[in-house]
Amino acid sequence: MVGVNRLLETNTAVVGLQWGDEGKGKIVDVLTEHADVVARYCGGANAGHSVRFNGKKFATHLLPVGVFRPGVMNLVGNGVVLDPAVIVREIDEISAAGIPVGPGNLRISYKAHVVMPWHKIEDGARESNAGGEAIGTTRRGIGPTYADKMHRSTAIRVADLVDPARLTEKVRRIGTERNRMLAVLHQASPVDLDATIDEYLKLGARLAPMVDDVGKLLLDYRKAGKKVVFEGAHAALLDVDHGTYPYVTSSSCSSLGIFSGTGVPPQYVQSIIGIAKSYSTRVGGGPFPTELHDQTAHTIRERGREYGTTTGRPRRIGWFDAVACRYTADLSGATSIAMTLLDVLSGLSEIKICVGYKYRGQPLDYFRADAEVLSEVECAYETLQGWQADISLTNRFDQLPSEAQKYVKRIEELLGVPVSMVSVGPERAQTLVR
Ligand code: GDP
Ligand code: IMO
Ligand code: MG
Numbered sequence: 001m002v003g004v005n006r007l008l009e010t011n012t013a014v015v016g017l018q019w020g021d022e023g024k025g026k027i028v029d030v031l032t033e034h035a036d037v038v039a040r041y042c043g044g045a046n047a048g049h050s051v052r053f054n055g056k057k058f059a060t061h062l063l064p065v066g067v068f069r070p071g072v073m074n075l076v077g078n079g080v081v082l083d084p085a086v087i088v089r090e091i092d093e094i095s096a097a098g099i100p101v102g103p104g105n106l107r108i109s110y111k112a113h114v115v116m117p118w119h120k121i122e123d124g125a126r127e128s129n130a131g132g133e134a135i136g137t138t139r140r141g142i143g144p145t146y147a148d149k150m151h152r153s154t155a156i157r158v159a160d161l162v163d164p165a166r167l168t169e170k171v172r173r174i175g176t177e178r179n180r181m182l183a184v185l186h187q188a189s190p191v192d193l194d195a196t197i198d199e200y201l202k203l204g205a206r207l208a209p210m211v212d213d214v215g216k217l218l219l220d221y222r223k224a225g226k227k228v229v230f231e232g233a234h235a236a237l238l239d240v241d242h243g244t245y246p247y248v249t250s251s252s253c254s255s256l257g258i259f260s261g262t263g264v265p266p267q268y269v270q271s272i273i274g275i276a277k278s279y280s281t282r283v284g285g286g287p288f289p290t291e292l293h294d295q296t297a298h299t300i301r302e303r304g305r306e307y308g309t310t311t312g313r314p315r316r317i318g319w320f321d322a323v324a325c326r327y328t329a330d331l332s333g334a335t336s337i338a339m340t341l342l343d344v345l346s347g348l349s350e351i352k353i354c355v356g357y358k359y360r361g362q363p364l365d366y367f368r369a370d371a372e373v374l375s376e377v378e379c380a381y382e383t384l385q386g387w388q389a390d391i392s393l394t395n396r397f398d399q400l401p402s403e404a405q406k407y408v409k410r411i412e413e414l415l416g417v418p419v420s421m422v423s424v425g426p427e428r429a430q431t432l433v434r
Pocket of ligand 1: 016020021022023024025026047048049050051052303304305309340341342343344423424425426
């Protein structure tokens with residue numbers, strides 16, 4: 001695509017600036033036409049990244065979307081929590097669709113942590129018992145796996161998964177302890193440890209040819225002058241440290257997690273593309289200052305097919321929040337913005353942008369990553385005129401209706417970062433590069 005290679009003059013990161021599902025998969029896929037390597041650095045099978053090309057739609061949860069580009073190497077970094085059954089299923093499904101995935105285009109860090117059956121049971125049980133305090137997790141065992149990573153002695157890494165003796169010993173020791181805990185705290189039935197050993201030994205054997213030292217590979221790629229795209233998962237407002245805590249995921253999913261999550265130094269990445277939807281969505285619980293509950297929300301949800309890629313849950317919908325995105329663009333060091341799903345707003349008579357928050361009657365001068373504060377803020381809106389034309393076939397920014405151009409330029413001004421790409425549909429070609 002014209003102009004895309006200009007965005008990839010250096011190693012580049014693609015990171016979500018809202019609460020996920022901004023279209024990171026699509027933008028990484030577009031960029032990857034000109035890249036050599038794609039690397040995931042955070043999260044696990046709680047992510048769902050969709051790509052569409054030649055009229056076909058694919059979604060990945062653990063595999064980087066570079067698998068859809070022949071010749072591109074895909075890396076799963078140490079910051080990821082790996083559900084081995086999910087990645088093996090993805091490998092098999094995508095290979096069966098005629099796109100081979102194997103050691104030639106996929107490497108997994110031996111340092112990544114493994115999601116075990118007890119993590120998923122604990123995640124589900126905690127959510128079910130939390131009542132009104134539930135986070136609304138994907139129940140994929142993400143939080144409990146990262147908790148074990150920090151506990152250390154109860155963690156299992158990919159290096160253990162591919163070593164039968166180590167795996168057997170750890171599953172027996174950790175699983176026995178965990179079964180006691182599941183019974184006492186969650187009244188859950190025990191995990192069958194023999195069956196788990198059997199299943200994970202098989203999964204380990206399948207994945208072993210792809211297990212590698214991802215940090216070392218990345219450092220070697222830099223010496224060889226290869227172009228790397230870091231595929232962010234989730235988004236900055238779901239970052240465990242900087243997001244809308246406690247309604248966040250359990251990883252460092254802003255751009256700050258790239259370095260610890262793959263094993264490269266900060267100067268490795270010079271271009272950071274922040275992905276922002278033209279409105280806001282969020283799945284699960286937590287504060288959402290610009291949330292809408294009216295007909296507009298319904299229209300946007302249906303037009304944008306705003307249903308979770310991982311869990312199928314309807315996504316909550318709201319206006320674009322420039323206060324939140326200014327914060328996440330700053331935090332992520334965004335050097336440019338890709339605005340996605342602009343086509344979904346066509347046909348609205350007016351469109352609002354949140355340009356300020358008031359908290360207990362006083363203006364808040366900066367975003368506050370605190371769920372208690374955010375649940376009380378009142379938004380100040382600017383109203384812009386909408387446009388009626390279908391823009392999904394437009395292929396140049398200056399051919400968009402003037403109202404659509406104004407909308408993008410106003411957001412650019414509010415964020416203080418140039419918008420380098422505008423996406424007007426899910427297909428690769430429906431992307432305008434400025
Ligand atoms: P991700 O998690 O950030 O990769 O995003 P998801 O794939 O979960 O959700 C984004 C959804 O929007 C997917 O169904 C994409 O196919 C779709 N999509 C991406 N960009 C556009 C766009 O510009 N317009 C429309 N209409 N859909 C888009
Ligand atoms: P992608 O990469 C949207 C949300 C969940 C829940 C919270 C915690 O597709 O943008 P978890 O299972 O991670 O413990 O759930 O985080 N969440 C996402 N929402 N897109 C995602 O990923 C998400 N990953 C996690 O809905 O509210
Ligand atoms: Mg998604």
